[in-house]
Amino acid sequence: MRIRRVNCELCTKKPQLPSESQAFYEAWLSNHQQSPDELQVIEQLLDLDEFLLEFVAPAFSPIGAPVRRVGQLLRALLLLNIKNVRSEKFLVDTDLKHNLLYRWFVRLEKDEVINDSFRIALVRLRARLAFSLGHDHWQSFLAKTVEQAIAQARLLLRVTEPPAAQALATVTREITSEPVNFSSALEPPPEDCARPRPDTGPPKVEEVTFDLTPVKARARILDKRDLPKAAEQTQTPADKLPAPKPTSKKPAAKKKILPRSQGDPDAYWISKNRRTTAGRTKETTLGFETGFFSTQSQGIITGVVVRKDSQANRTEFPNWVDQYAKDWILGDGQLSLSADGEFQTGETLKHFENRKWRLDIPVCEPTVAKGKLDHRYFTYLATEDIFVCHEGAELKRIGHDKQKQRTRYRAPAEACANCPTANLCKGGEGPRKVSRSDFAEQFARAKEQTKTDRHRDARWAQHVNGEGSFAHSNCNHGLDHARYYGQKRMIFQATFTAAAMNLKKAFRFFQARLSGNLASIDPAPT
Secondary structure: OOOOOEOOOOOOOOOOOOHHHHHHHHHHHHHHOOOOOHHHHHHHHOOHHHHHHHHHHHHOOOEOOOOOOHHHHHHHHHHHHHOOOOOHHHHHHHHHHHOHHHHHHHOOOOOOOOOHHHHHHHHHHHHHHHHHOOHHHHHHHHHHHHHHHHHHHHHHHHHOOOHHHHHHHHOOOOOOOOOOOHHHHOOOOOOOOOOOOOOOOOOOOOEEEEEEEEEEOOOOOOOOOOOOHHHHHOOOOHHHOOOOOOOOOOOOOOOOOOOOOOOOOOOEEEEEEEEEOOEEEEEEEEEEEEEEEEEOOOOOEEEEEEOOOOOOHHHHHHHHHHHHHHHOOOOOOOOEEEOOHHHOOHHHHHHHHHOOOEEEOOOOOOOOOOOOOOHHHOEEEOOOOEEEOOOOOEEEEEEEEOOOOEEEEEOOHHHHHOOOOHHHHOOOOOOOEEEEEOOHHHHHHHHHHOOOHHHHHHHHHHHHHHHHHHHHHHHHOOOOEOOOOOHHHHHHHHHHHHHHHHHHHHHHHHHHHHHOOOOOOOOOOO
């Protein structure tokens, strides 16, 4: 008969060092560490063992023997992302054998020797976490690091003097008997109009930015290796091909389909338009598209998204935002988001207005050929549902395009025939036609919102903190390429990278509070 043992020791089995090893590490750290390392500060900021073991508990069955060395393995996984070690093999074979700080953090004994069994256990634990945990578990794991980073940021802002008070002190003037220039007195000087920096306030999960970045897949497309074999087997020899029938129509050009990788079937092609010194270029990457929600102040990562191949950015963007609001329990009117222009759609603007959320997004104007009369020369009358052109002709409604969600209008033929500017207005035969989007009112309100200072600050936070988080993750945490195969493992890598970045931000806030520096050293918005 099989004995069933309850795995009750999982969340209480913390890795402990013997007294001799603990004394050895403490003596080495006190003699060789001039300033405390980020690993030592993170160890003091939170109960790391309890934090990691609570996170990993849902991945194991409540019935069975306790897991061996799970605390050490979790610490090694976190160390892998905090210090950007390139692989588990390099961590086990090199770093954990020669770096005493790393050995202390993973809780290895003074004379303990590790081999490939530790690396294999590390890989198996990583695979178990990637395939056993869902979105709620990953979000709760990330939320614990967000709480630590926000707490340290608020403590730092509490002890540092806000720049607004310094600005008020500089504009204090003494009353003199000099004559007053009334022309300049009507306009306040620049110092009086100085506003506090957008990043000097406390970070809030309800004021965030969102952006996506491509991550190169581990699998690559190789010549005649990753191409589908079925396509090669179905080719017919040239001597057995039927004679082509004569036809007068020109055959349609076949759409070029890029090959997929058999090494990583979850990877997909991502196209991005980049601005370079040579102009705008199109960059194509095989991999995954990862998105970060980060606070507008200090850039703390509060949410992670990994897009699937079947999803489109514009259509899935409202769903990602709804999921983020659900994760942080944000109701209607409690979210302010800044995003890039690629997410600008009428459905998105209407969705945000229905939820009473604020969306700071650049509104793109349609491009018009030089020397042509565009939509600005036509006035829409909502009461009569007609357009009036610059010459006074009325364009009446002729139909509605359900697919494009636009209403079409057309001018009378005799009005365009006698119009002196018809060659600038029309692009072809027949009278002039215009169309109006079903979301024209939402676009108009979004365009007016772009003129406010709050929109300017949100866009500055998007460029500095939102895109800055990706730059930091790509350069210092290896998020420019996927470490593993598959979409679920990509979620594991992105979430652990975001958690490591939040913990390092908490360390920098703690270090700045001790040294008395300001919360941010980024350039002020211009």
